[in-house]
Amino acid sequence: MQVGDRANVDKGPSPSGGEVRFPGSDGSSVPFEVYSSKEIYDLEQERIFRGPTWNYLALEAELPEPGDFKSTFVGDTPVVVTRTQEGEFAAWVNRCAHRGAIVCREKRGNAKSHACIYHQWSYNAHGDLEGVPFRRGVQGVAGMPESFDLKQNGLRKLRVASYKGLLFASFSDEVAPLTDYLGERMLPGIDRIFHKPIEFLGATRQYIHGNWKLYMENVRDGYHASLLHTFHATFNLVRSNQKARVIGDTSDLHTCGDLFITPDPSGASDYKDIATFKDKLSLEYPQIVENRQEFEELVANHLQCIFPQLVIMQIQNVLAVRQVLPKAPDEFELIFHFFGYADDSPEMRRHRVTQMNLVGAAGLISMEDGTAIELVQDGIKSGPQGHSIALMGLEAAEEDQERVPMAENHIRRFWRGYQRLMGF
Amino acid sequence: MKLHFELTELQTGYIAAIDDERFEDWPNFFTPDGNYEIIPRENFVQGLPAGLMHCFGQTMMRDRVVSMREANVYHAHTYRHFVSGLEILSQTADEVATRSNYLVMRTVNELNADVFQVGRYEDIVVRTDAGWRYKSKRAIYENARVDTLLVIPV
Numbered sequence: 125m126q127v128g129d130r131a132n133v134d135k136g137p138s139p140s141g142g143e144v145r146f147p148g149s150d151g152s153s154v155p156f157e158v159y160s161s162k163e164i165y166d167l168e169q170e171r172i173f174r175g176p177t178w179n180y181l182a183l184e185a186e187l188p189e190p191g192d193f194k195s196t197f198v199g200d201t202p203v204v205v206t207r208t209q210e211g212e213f214a215a216w217v218n219r220c221a222h223r224g225a226i227v228c229r230e231k232r233g234n235a236k237s238h239a240c241i242y243h244q245w246s247y248n249a250h251g252d253l254e255g256v257p258f259r260r261g262v263q264g265v266a267g268m269p270e271s272f273d274l275k276q277n278g279l280r281k282l283r284v285a286s287y288k289g290l291l292f293a294s295f296s297d298e299v300a301p302l303t304d305y306l307g308e309r310m311l312p313g314i315d316r317i318f319h320k321p322i323e324f325l326g327a328t329r330q331y332i333h334g335n336w337k338l339y340m341e342n343v344r345d346g347y348h349a350s351l352l353h354t355f356h357a358t359f360n361l362v363r364s365n366q367k368a369r370v371i372g373d374t375s376d377l378h379t380c381g382d383l384f385i386t387p388d389p390s391g392a393s394d395y396k397d398i399a400t401f402k403d404k405l406s407l408e409y410p411q412i413v414e415n416r417q418e419f420e421e422l423v424a425n426h427l428q429c430i431f432p433q434l435v436i437m438q439i440q441n442v443l444a445v446r447q448v449l450p451k452a453p454d455e456f457e458l459i460f461h462f463f464g465y466a467d468d469s470p471e472m473r474r475h476r477v478t479q480m481n482l483v484g485a486a487g488l489i490s491m492e493d494g495t496a497i498e499l500v501q502d503g504i505k506s507g508p509q510g511h512s513i514a515l516m517g518l519e520a521a522e523e524d525q526e527r528v529p530m531a532e533n534h535i536r537r538f539w540r541g542y543q544r545l546m547g548f
Numbered sequence: 549m550k551l552h553f554e555l556t557e558l559q560t561g562y563i564a565a566i567d568d569e570r571f572e573d574w575p576n577f578f579t580p581d582g583n584y585e586i587i588p589r590e591n592f593v594q595g596l597p598a599g600l601m602h603c604f605g606q607t608m609m610r611d612r613v614v615s616m617r618e619a620n621v622y623h624a625h626t627y628r629h630f631v632s633g634l635e636i637l638s639q640t641a642d643e644v645a646t647r648s649n650y651l652v653m654r655t656v657n658e659l660n661a662d663v664f665q666v667g668r669y670e671d672i673v674v675r676t677d678a679g680w681r682y683k684s685k686r687a688i689y690e691n692a693r694v695d696t697l698l699v700i701p702v
Contacts, residue, residue, distance in 0.1 A: 329693045354620075480598060485697050
């Protein structure tokens with residue numbers, strides 16, 4: 125990365141008041157300023173992350189005991205998710221009702237109550253205010269007003285819902301119930317991955333100097349996969365005509381893409397014209413990509429994007445949910461939460477850990493994504509106004525788009541949903 | 549004293565191979581079935597296995613190097629390791645457990661350097677016919693956010 129250049133980042137031309145004009149409504153053209161404008165970033169926090177969406181918080185398996193908590197974010201708003209003493213889940217904005225300080229300063233832990241260090245205002249796991257020091261003053265003098273009501277001064281609570289052990293939160297009272305929000309086209313993919321109890325295996329974090337939407341496009345972009353990530357091609361492991369099924373939901377928000385393992389009668393001929401293909405290399409340890417079938421369908425690669433900031437992933441036998449946390453117009457954190465199944469043998473767990481090499485910040489098949497996103501951010505941050513285009517498959521029939529992973533229809537779908545929510 | 553010197557020699561050779569970009573030599577510092585892992589401390593303290601790199605045996609290390617050379621795409625960059633505090637935790641005649649600190653500066657395109665990773669090595673070193681080799685090396689890093697990507701082993 126041109127690390128040193130970041131200090132001089134020109135945020136690019138910003139439209140007044142965060143309003144922006146998309147050239148069309150089909151999602152095929154995206155003005156560059158949506159990736160760099162602070163005004164638009166702030167509007168996204170309001171209209172998307174604090175708007176009518178469900179944001180992924182945690183796996184229930186991360187919070188197995190009453191009192192377990194985790195600090196995370198909805199958009200860039202700090203939020204804590206807890207398992208209450210009753211075993212339910214609660215989430216609240218991590219901002220003290222008194223002076224606005226961060227209340228919970230640990231990433232994870234277990235606690236019956238959460239006290240702000242500044243003045244020791246303390247809250248229970250639900251976010252209710254339980255204690256205010258010197259509420260009656262010192263020697264009965266200079267306390268809080270008689271009218272001060274603890275009940276009216278709790279932490280800002282979010283709605284919490286879970287589906288198959290995935291915990292989501294929403295600021296919105298209007299958003300549809302979680303299962304309706306996910307939609308019937310998305311549920312089977314989640315049901316398959318979460319068909320039995322899981323075991324949390326840990327998280328890894330990647331910090332990328334680009335706009336969060338570049339990542340949400342990247343995970344919906346089947347076009348780049350074999351062209352940017354050449355691991356499979358280099359080691360003769362996959363072909364671009366693999367059978368695929370890439371479907372969207374009816375609200376133009378989510379996408380679910382599966383690549384199926386298919387026999388290879390033609391001998392990798394589809395790669396003959398691609399410069400990255402090397403026909404002499406092979407892996408010394410091919411088990412790193414071996415699929416041990418654990419689902420009815422033989423899926424090599426499952427990437428399911430739940431708007432706005434969740435990706436559910438199965439690549440061979442490595443399972444993870446990726447959480448995208450925007451930090452600034454040109455920065456986001458990407459957290460991989462890895463898991464296996466509770467009934468995995470030690471050997472199967474070892475196999476999953478082996479395949480973690482494929483994904484994440486050092487992923488053999490994924491490490492290039494951060495660089496590609498930063499190249500876009502660096503390319504568009506200054507200079508004349510312009511827009512990106514996503515036209516692959518634009519004129520293809522819907523059924524063809526669903527079986528050809530090369531298309532860009534799911535990028536267009538993302539932008540249609542985005543434009544609708546943002547009012548652009 | 550002699551043992552400490554020999555372990556320091558092993559570590560100096562290891563970091564020099566990486567910093568000098570002699571990546572093909574990197575697996576040779578391990579036994580054939582040696583393990584190499586890079587794990588964030590936040591997982592390590594919870595007893596969770598997930599990390600950035602998990603090479604079980606030299607075959608996986610060599611695959612990693614071939615991938616780095618032939619398949620993966622990234623900006624040109626180099627590491628400079630700073631290690632300190634090599635401590636012997638336990639020893640038998642042919643096996644030693646050690647711990648040491650590491651700091652890796654990453655320089656991109658020979659322009660700017662940043663602290664890329666800071667942590668500690670927890671190593672099991674064994675005596676072989678060819679000298680001391682790592683039977684297990686775990687790099688446990690404290691700055692959990694990996695800047696953009698990690699290509700080169702630490």
